[in-house]
Amino acid sequence: MTFVTRLLARPVAKGWGRSGWVPAALVFAGAVAVFLWCGVSVRDVAAFVAYVGGAVALPGTLVWRALAGGGRSPAEDVAAGLALGYAIEVLAYIPARAVGAPLLVLVPPVVVIGIFVAVPGLRRHWRGDRSGERMPGWCAWALAGVVGYLIIWSTIHLYRVPVTAAYVDMPYHLALVGEVKNHMPPTMPTVLGERLAYHWFVYADLAATSWVTGIEPVTLVYRLSTLPMTAAMVVLVAAIGRRAGGWWGAGVAAVGVAYFLFGPVLHEDVVFPTRSMFTAWASPTQTFGALLFAPVVLLLVGGRRPWAVLGVLLLALTGAKATFLPLLLAGLVVVMAVQAVRRGPWREWVGPAAMTSGCLLIAHVVVFGRGAHGTVVAPFATMRDLWGVVAGVGMPELASVSAVPLLVLTVVHLFCLACVWGGVAGLGRRVLEPPVLLLLGMGLAGIGAVVVLGHPAASQLYFLEGVRPYLSIAAVCGALAAWRPAVPGGMVALGAGGALLAWVVEVPGGPLVRVVVPYLVLGVAAAVVAWRRRHVLAVVALLAGYAVPASAWEVVGHVLPDEDRRERLIPAGARAAGRWLREHSAPGDVVATDLHCRYPQWRTCDSRHHWVSGFSERRVLVEGWAYAESTQSRTELFVTSYLGVPFADPARLAANDAVFRAPSAENVQHLAQKYGVKWLFTGLNPKLGRFAQLRFRNGTSAVYRIPER
Known part of the structure; x- marks a missing residue:
C-alpha cells in the first residue's frame, strides 16, 4: 500500500x-x-x-x-x-x-x-475548513x-x-x-x-x-x-x-x-x-x-x-x-x-x-x-x-x-x-x-x-x-x-x-x-x-x-447509439394536446380517456400508459394501472405478469370505455355525475362531438369538454 x-x-x-x-x-x-x-x-x-x-x-x-x-x-x-x-x-x-x-x-x-x-x-x-486535507x-x-x-x-x-x-x-x-x-x-x-x-x-x-x-x-x-x-x-x-x-x-x-x-x-x-x-x-x-x-x-x-x-x-x-x-x-x-x-x-x-x-x-x-x-x-x-x-x-x-x-x-x-x-x-x-x-x-x-x-x-x-x-x-x-x-x-x-x-x-x-x-x-x-x-x-x-x-x-x-431500438409509441400531437388541456383546465379537473394500453393491437393490455396524465398534469379516471398498488398486490408471482392483470374496478373501466366506443348523452353524463369527469381525451373520434364539446384537435389527438347540466 x-x-x-x-x-x-x-x-x-x-x-x-x-x-x-x-x-x-x-x-x-x-x-x-x-x-x-x-x-x-x-x-x-x-x-x-x-x-x-x-x-x-x-x-x-x-x-x-x-x-x-x-x-x-x-x-x-x-x-x-x-x-x-x-x-x-x-x-x-x-x-x-x-x-x-x-x-x-x-x-x-x-x-x-x-x-x-x-x-x-x-x-x-462560507469558506470551509482550509486547514483540512484536499x-x-x-x-x-x-x-x-x-x-x-x-x-x-x-x-x-x-x-x-x-x-x-x-x-x-x-x-x-x-x-x-x-x-x-x-x-x-x-x-x-x-x-x-x-x-x-x-x-x-x-x-x-x-x-x-x-x-x-x-x-x-x-x-x-x-x-x-x-x-x-x-x-x-x-x-x-x-x-x-x-x-x-x-x-x-x-x-x-x-x-x-x-x-x-x-x-x-x-x-x-x-x-x-x-x-x-x-x-x-x-x-x-x-x-x-x-x-x-x-x-x-x-x-x-x-x-x-x-x-x-x-x-x-x-x-x-x-x-x-x-x-x-x-x-x-x-x-x-x-x-x-x-x-x-x-x-x-x-x-x-x-x-x-x-x-x-x-x-x-x-x-x-x-x-x-x-x-x-x-x-x-x-x-x-x-x-x-x-x-x-x-x-x-x-x-x-x-x-x-x-x-x-x-x-x-x-x-x-x-x-x-x-x-x-x-x-x-x-x-x-x-x-x-x-x-x-x-x-x-x-x-x-x-x-x-x-x-x-x-x-x-x-x-x-x-x-x-x-x-x-x-x-x-x-x-x-x-x-x-x-x-x-x-x-x-x-x-x-x-x-x-x-x-x-x-x-x-x-x-x-x-x-x-x-x-x-x-x-x-x-x-x-x-x-x-x-x-x-x-x-x-x-x-x-x-x-x-x-x-x-x-x-x-x-x-x-452504454455509450453506443441505439436508434433502431427506440419505440415511438406516443403520438406526435400528444404533447401539444396535453399542454392545451393543462392550460385550459383547473388542477382539480378530472379527465377520462380510452388510452390504456401501450400496444393496442396486443391481446393482453400492457397498461404502462401514463402520458395523458403526464402531459396534461391532470388526474385521469382510468389511464394506465400497471404500477398501481391495486394491480401489484393482485399479481401472483410467476403465474401471470403484472402487465396482464386486469383493472381492479371493471365497472368503472366499462363505464369509462363505453363513452368512447358508443357515446351517448346518458353515458357521458354518467361519468360527469358519478366520477366528476369534465374532460375527454382521445384520438380522433367524431361521434363524441354530438355529446361533448370539441375544444382541441390536431392530427392525432382530440380534447372534449363535457357540458354542464
Whole structure:
C-alpha cells in the first residue's frame, strides 16, 4: 500500500493539473453545452443552475459544515450539502404545497443563508475548513472522467432522444411530477382515487424546482434533474471510500468498481444480476434515495453523530427510497451484535438504529399505508425469472419449477457477486472494525433481499443496487489490507488470464449445463490458484479478470447509439394536446380517456400508459394501472405478469370505455355525475362531438369538454 500511495501522491502536473476546480469546471461546462445542444433553452439552464446551486446546494452545504463538521474537500462538502439541501427542500415543500403556497419552499434557504450572513460565528462556513486535507488533483480528474462518461451515456440514451420515444417509464415519472406539483397528499394520477403507495419525494423536488424556476416538468424529467444527483453520488462514493480506505486512491478505486465492474456473462442473454448503477434517469427514485443515503453512511463510517443532520436525511429517505432503511438497519444491527460479543462500545450505535427503525415505521405506515406494493417473501424469485430465460419456461409453468435448478443458479449468482466484490476476503482483522461491519452488514442484507424477496417487476434488485457502492468500498478496503508490494505484476497476469478464460470458455449441452458448467470451470480455476498461490489477492485478481470482458462490453455498450431500438409509441400531437388541456383546465379537473394500453393491437393490455396524465398534469379516471398498488398486490408471482392483470374496478373501466366506443348523452353524463369527469381525451373520434364539446384537435389527438347540466 505504501508503494501505491507514494506513486499516486505524486503531482500529476504543475499548476492547473493539481487543482480540483479545473476538472469540475470542465464537467460543468460540458454539461451546459450538452443541455443546450439537446434543446434546453439558455433561460432554463440558467434558472436550473441558479436554483439548485443557490437554493439547494448552498444552504445545504452551509448547514452540513456547521452541524456535521465539513469534509476533507470542498467537493465532498458540496456533494453532501446538495443531498442535505434536497432533503430540506422536500420536507419544506410538502407542507408548503399542502397549504396551497408552494413557493414557501424558498423560506428555509432564505433563512439559512440569512443566518449564515448575519451571525459572525457562522461566517467561516462560507469558506470551509482550509486547514483540512484536499482532494488530490489526479483524483478530481478521475472522478470528473466518471461523471463525463455518465453525461455521454445520458446524452445518447435520453437527452438526444425525442420525448415521444424515450424509455417506457419516463411518462410515469412525468405524471407523478404533475401530481405532486398540484396536489398534496398525492394520489395515483392515472387511476383516480388510488393511493400513491410509492417513493414519491423525488417528484416533490422536481415540482418545487418547477414552481420556483418556471421550468416545464418535461424538461426537468427528460433532461435536467438527475444529473446533479448523479454527479454528487460519484463524489460521495469516493469520499466514503477515502474514509474507509484511508486514502483517496481507495475512493477512486471504489468508484471504479461500483460503476464499471459487473459479473461475468458466459452465456448469451443470461445475466446473473450484479445490478448496474446506470439507472440514474430510468429510476429517479433510486438515484435520489441513493444520494440522500450516502451522507448517512459517510457520517457513520466517519464516526460522527450530528443528530439533526441524520434525522433530516433519514426522514427524507422514508419517502425518497425507503428500501435503504432496512439495509441500514441491518448494517447497524450487525455492528451492535459484533461489538456486544467483543464487549466493545456498541451503545453508540443504538441511537442511529433507533432513528432508522422509527423512520422505517413512518415509511411503512404513512408513506406506503402498510402496503408492500407487490413485494413478498418468495425465495429464489430472482433465479426463477432467470430459469425462465435459461430453459424457455413461461408462466404459469414457471411457478412449479423444482427448487434444484434454482439453488444451482443461486450458487452461480453468488459466484458472480464474488467476481465483483471478492476483495472482501482480504479484510482480515479489519472485518471487525465497526465501519467495515456496517458496509458488510448492508451488503449482506442487499444480497439476502435479492435471494429471499420477489416482486412482479423484479424490484427486489434495487436492494442489490442500493448496496453496490458499499460492497465496492469494502472490497477495495479488503484488497488494500491484503496488498503486498511484490505482487502487482502477478496480479495483472492473473487478471488478464482470467479475462481470457472467461472470454473463451463455452460448453455445449442442455440449458442448465450450458449455463452452469462454464462458471464451474472458472470456479475450479480459482480454487487451483488459491491452493497454489495461497494469497487472497491472487484469487481476487483472477475473479475480477473473469468479470472484465462482460464489464467492458457493458461499459462500451452504454455509450453506443441505439436508434433502431427506440419505440415511438406516443403520438406526435400528444404533447401539444396535453399542454392545451393543462392550460385550459383547473388542477382539480378530472379527465377520462380510452388510452390504456401501450400496444393496442396486443391481446393482453400492457397498461404502462401514463402520458395523458403526464402531459396534461391532470388526474385521469382510468389511464394506465400497471404500477398501481391495486394491480401489484393482485399479481401472483410467476403465474401471470403484472402487465396482464386486469383493472381492479371493471365497472368503472366499462363505464369509462363505453363513452368512447358508443357515446351517448346518458353515458357521458354518467361519468360527469358519478366520477366528476369534465374532460375527454382521445384520438380522433367524431361521434363524441354530438355529446361533448370539441375544444382541441390536431392530427392525432382530440380534447372534449363535457357540458354542464
